Amino acid sequence: MANDQDDQGPAQYASPPCFMHELDPEFLAPLADWTDVRRWRKAERERLIAARLAVSADARAAMSQRIAEGLDTIIGEIRGRMVSLYWPFRGEPDLRPWMASINERGGRTALPIVVEKGRPLIFRAYKPGDRLEKGVWNIPIPAEGDPVLPEIVIAPIVGIDPAHYRLGYGGGFFDRTLAAMPFKPLVIGVGYELQRIATIHPQPHDIPMDRIVTEA
Numbered sequence: 001m002a003n004d005q006d007d008q009g010p011a012q013y014a015s016p017p018c019f020m021h022e023l024d025p026e027f028l029a030p031l032a033d034w035t036d037v038r039r040w041r042k043a044e045r046e047r048l049i050a051a052r053l054a055v056s057a058d059a060r061a062a063m064s065q066r067i068a069e070g071l072d073t074i075i076g077e078i079r080g081r082m083v084s085l086y087w088p089f090r091g092e093p094d095l096r097p098w099m100a101s102i103n104e105r106g107g108r109t110a111l112p113i114v115v116e117k118g119r120p121l122i123f124r125a126y127k128p129g130d131r132l133e134k135g136v137w138n139i140p141i142p143a144e145g146d147p148v149l150p151e152i153v154i155a156p157i158v159g160i161d162p163a164h165y166r167l168g169y170g171g172g173f174f175d176r177t178l179a180a181m182p183f184k185p186l187v188i189g190v191g192y193e194l195q196r197i198a199t200i201h202p203q204p205h206d207i208p209m210d211r212i213v214t215e216a
């Protein structure tokens with residue numbers, strides 16, 4: 001039969017598949033919708049947290065010290081300024097020695113508090129030695145004190161991309177908090193070089209960090 005093409009090789013698609021990833025390994029097809037992005041972010045968070053925890057505690061402490069030096073370089077004079085930090089968990093850089101040094105140099109420090117899931121964080125002043133209590137997810141939080149508004153916000157990253165978009169633990173807390181603050185603080189993302197990724201597939205709610213500091 002002249003028009004029967006079934007025996008002329010395999011069926012062909014109307015358009016060729018995309019081979020962009022073969023030309024450039026960094027090429028990433030955009031994820032179609034938020035369901036895909038959320039699924040991808042969940043897996044990527046787990047991978048990045050595991051990678052961070054696989055680094056020895058000694059190496060993490062050394063990197064944390066380097067990060068503290070990088071923060072001092074960016075911030076400069078600390079006297080009279082308030083910086084919010086965080087109580088480290090899951091292998092995050094431990095900046096508590098730097099928190100102590102800020103207070104010794106006439107600066108002030110604060111910690112974030114989860115008031116409720118789906119709501120912005122609040123900040124309370126905290127310096128080493130102040131009383132802590134257990135907050136949501138058992139994260140230590142300052143036991144007392146009025147809310148404060150830090151002019152410098154240090155945000156620990158799970159992942160970070162070249163446009164400074166931050167992947168966090170998935171609560172959306174920092175994005176909500178920065179969107180709700182009455183002024184824009186200087187926002188510095190901190191983490192390790194191993195947390196750099198090609199893209200976090202940024203969404204309209206994601207707010208990029210002003211600066212990134214790692215051990216490098």
Ligand SMILES: Nc1nc2c(c(=O)[nH]1)N(C=O)[C@@H](CNc1ccc(C(=O)N[C@@H](CCC(=O)O)C(=O)O)cc1)CN2
Pocket residue numbers: 086087088089092112113114117121137139156168169170171172173174
């Ligand atoms: N050290 C530190 N403190 C911080 C933050 C941080 O990133 N690091 N936060 C920065 O935002 C806030 C806490 N954010 C968190 C967000 C999610 C989970 C968490 O464990 N989520 C569950 C899933 C919960 C759910 O889906 O409802 C999980 O990952 O298993 C923990 C903390 C405030 N304090």
Ligand SMILES: Nc1ncnc2c1ncn2[C@@H]1O[C@H](COP(=O)(O)OP(=O)(O)OP(=O)(O)O)[C@@H](O)[C@H]1O
Pocket residue numbers: 041166167168169170171172173174175176179205206
């Ligand atoms: N300004 C906002 N208003 C309303 N919802 C928001 C806002 N910012 C983030 N969200 C919601 O929070 C959820 C988690 O967001 P995302 O995956 O970006 O979290 P994350 O940045 O990794 O978490 P975190 O800051 O807590 O470490 C999403 O459902 C998102 O829509």
